[in-house]
Amino acid sequence: MKHEKGRSFYIHTFGCQMNQADSAIITAILMDGGFRVAGSQEDADIVILNTCAVRENAVERITHQLQFLRGAKRRKKSLLVGVAGCVPQHLKREMLEMFPVIDFLAGPDTYRNLPALIGDAEEGKRPAALEFRIEETYAGIDPFREVGVGAFVPVTRGCNNMCAFCVVPFTRGRERSQPFSAVMDEVRRVVEKGYGEITLLGQNVNSYADPEGGRDFASLLRAVSREAPGCRIRFTTSHPKDISPDLVDAIADSPNICNHVHLPVQSGSSRMLHRMNRGHGIDEYLETVALLRRRIPGVSLTTDLIAGFCGEEDEDHEATLALLREVRYDNAFMFYYSPRFGTAAWKTLADTVPLAVKKQRLQEIIDLQLSISAECLQEAVGSVVDVLAESESRRSTEQLMGRTGTNRAVVFDRGGARPGDRVSVLISKASSATLTGVNQGVLPAFYS
Numbered sequence: 001m002k003h004e005k006g007r008s009f010y011i012h013t014f015g016c017q018m019n020q021a022d023s024a025i026i027t028a029i030l031m032d033g034g035f036r037v038a039g040s041q042e043d044a045d046i047v048i049l050n051t052c053a054v055r056e057n058a059v060e061r062i063t064h065q066l067q068f069l070r071g072a073k074r075r076k077k078s079l080l081v082g083v084a085g086c087v088p089q090h091l092k093r094e095m096l097e098m099f100p101v102i103d104f105l106a107g108p109d110t111y112r113n114l115p116a117l118i119g120d121a122e123e124g125k126r127p128a129a130l131e132f133r134i135e136e137t138y139a140g141i142d143p144f145r146e147v148g149v150g151a152f153v154p155v156t157r158g159c160n161n162m163c164a165f166c167v168v169p170f171t172r173g174r175e176r177s178q179p180f181s182a183v184m185d186e187v188r189r190v191v192e193k194g195y196g197e198i199t200l201l202g203q204n205v206n207s208y209a210d211p212e213g214g215r216d217f218a219s220l221l222r223a224v225s226r227e228a229p230g231c232r233i234r235f236t237t238s239h240p241k242d243i244s245p246d247l248v249d250a251i252a253d254s255p256n257i258c259n260h261v262h263l264p265v266q267s268g269s270s271r272m273l274h275r276m277n278r279g280h281g282i283d284e285y286l287e288t289v290a291l292l293r294r295r296i297p298g299v300s301l302t303t304d305l306i307a308g309f310c311g312e313e314d315e316d317h318e319a320t321l322a323l324l325r326e327v328r329y330d331n332a333f334m335f336y337y338s339p340r341f342g343t344a345a346w347k348t349l350a351d352t353v354p355l356a357v358k359k360q361r362l363q364e365i366i367d368l369q370l371s372i373s374a375e376c377l378q379e380a381v382g383s384v385v386d387v388l389a390e391s392e393s394r395r396s397t398e399q400l401m402g403r404t405g406t407n408r409a410v411v412f413d414r415g416g417a418r419p420g421d422r423v424s425v426l427i428s429k430a431s432s433a434t435l436t437g438v439n440q441g442v443l444p445a446f447y448s
């Protein structure tokens with residue numbers, strides 16, 4: 001290889017947990033290729049922006065970084081700048097014309113090429129590796145993770161659902177699953193390294209289908225739960241249409257699988273769900289919610305919502321508000337719709353809702369959800385919860401911050417506990433986003 005071994009790199013990660021997991025894969029690939037991790041962006045010989053294209057302002061957000069890097073490159077001529085992930089996959093080689101500061105591009109399926117791409121970039125070739133590789137799952141790569149309490153384990157990549165508003169099928173390609181044996185190998189490594197929480201990841205994680213033995217997601221989840229009895233198990237993101245009764249049973253029956261399901265609904269109107277190509281109506285969604293609540297008492301539900309999708313009328317918006325009141329989500333990610341280039345909605349549906357109306361509807365959704373979230377937190381006061389301590393709290397070294405299995409943030413007095421411990425906490429107070437409690441003692445490491 002022509003690249004100079006030992007050059008240092010820094011990855012700036014944008015977007016979701018999937019991108020954080022990809023940055024750990026990129027780091028492992030580059031270290032294996034002889035590069036080393038820089039302590040900061042300023043110290044690095046190579047800076048890689050690992051990007052996300054899901055939100056409208058994705059390009060604006062990286063533009064700011066690229067402008068900064070243009071200045072850095074003037075000061076350090078040998079600095080290489082790469083852009084990886086969904087944005088280059090979406091914008092293709094045009095990105096190189098838009099931003100002369102960029103030296104190389106790598107899409108989500110070409111990270112194994114990065115050492116070679118950097119070599120070509122050093123020769124001034126400005127390479128772009130943007131092809132989809134349906135077979136690529138990065139099986140066999142041991143991701144290089146930050147030291148911490150939780151570890152992400154990707155189990156699917158890409159998505160076949162083609163929701164009308166979403167760029168993911170165009171930036172991450174068709175869905176593929178990691179072989180069951182590769183996931184289990186990865187879980188064993190994570191357990192050996194002492195992590196206390198494993199999050200199984202995929203754009204549509206619960207459509208997992210083992211390419212070797214045909215196991216489904218419920219079967220995988222049970223196996224991971226048994227392999228890691230001292231870890232909490234989470235998963236995201238689920239599609240409501242792929243929540244099977246067996247998956248609900250797996251969560252209900254396994255003490256270390258968290259009682260939290262992120263269940264994106266997007267709209268409370270079946271008419272809008274049909275336009276969005278979500279593959280279910282609101283009645284089926286509510287049946288799934290009822291099943292989860294029946295089988296998993298105290299289950300926490302969170303969701304994603306889009307205000308003002310193409311053709312949304314006042315009654316559709318009212319249906320969304322009614323849904324929020326009925327389901328009472330713990331929390332939600334809430335956005336107004338903006339067309340994303342290349343998606344089905346961008347090609348075939350008129351963006352009919354004026355921006356001012358979208359913003360107004362979004363504000364009503366946010367106001368209602370915030371009040372419901374606050375009530376949910378208030379209801380927890382007086383209960384004793386099982387918290388996995390993650391870090392010192394920002395306010396005091398005498399306090400720790402952690403999360404319940406239902407994914408609520410809790411701050412409590414440290415006592416004898418350390419990050420990574422399971423701690424029993426009596427909740428004494430609720431603010432708008434956080435619970436505060438009293439340490440009742442460290443719990444056994446194994447869930448039972």
Ligand code: SF4
Pocket residue numbers: 159160161162163166167168169203204239
């Ligand atoms: S399920 Fe729909 S919203 Fe989620 S990644 Fe796939 S296409 Fe996008």
